């Protein structure tokens with residue numbers, strides 16, 4: 208288990224938090240000697256400055272999505288709690304820091320792991336999703352229940368959900384990043400690939416109304432560069448527009464006919 212996850216679990220124990228509904232992030236941050244303010248932050252979602260004892264977290268006041276705001280706060284708390292023992296430190300975090308799981312390494316990935324574990328602690332998450340079939344509605348329900356963004360909910364599901372899924376973020380018809388469960392049958396989907404014409408996502412980026420219901424699509428449409436992907440494999444695909452970034456979040460899961 209990673210250090211970031213252990214620190215999140217320790218915090219949950221320390222404050223005797225029994226469920227995500229009891230989780231008051233601001234109270235915990237204050238108790239951990241963190242001051243929070245909302246302010247103008249050019250191009251950053253959040254920022255944290257700290258020494259070994261205390262710190263200041265700034266959250267971009269123009270964030271309107273409550274889920275994103277909470278994830279940003281938890282992410283900044285993560286930076287402090289993970290590395291406060293080392294030295295004076297500061298981090299400025301962008302959309303990419305909080306969302307781009309392909310290129311995130313080191314501090315940003317650790318802060319994301321911490322935030323995901325604190326907000327969607329594995330036992331709470333597993334209990335909530337148990338035996339519910341996967342589809343975008345479930346991802347939206349998770350986002351509502353745990354007060355996180357749809358993107359954070361989808362990534363968490365891909366990480367520890369009951370059924371293997373792939374999460375893809377596209378912008379301007381191009382895949383920006385993907386996060387794929389290790390049991391998902393196709394895995395190679397590099398950023399920069401153009402979204403497939405058979406996909407609902409294609410419609411969105413080509414000026415058409417995007418269907419919001421699930422669509423069955425050949426696996427090779429998305430994974431044309433994955434040599435292990437079979438022609439006979441089909442996936443269900445369902446997408447949702449993320450208006451703040453004019454991007455589309457897609458989840459893929461396995462067709463029962465495969």
Ligand SMILES: [Zn+2]
Pocket residue numbers: 282286298299300301304314315318
């Ligand atoms: Zn960060």
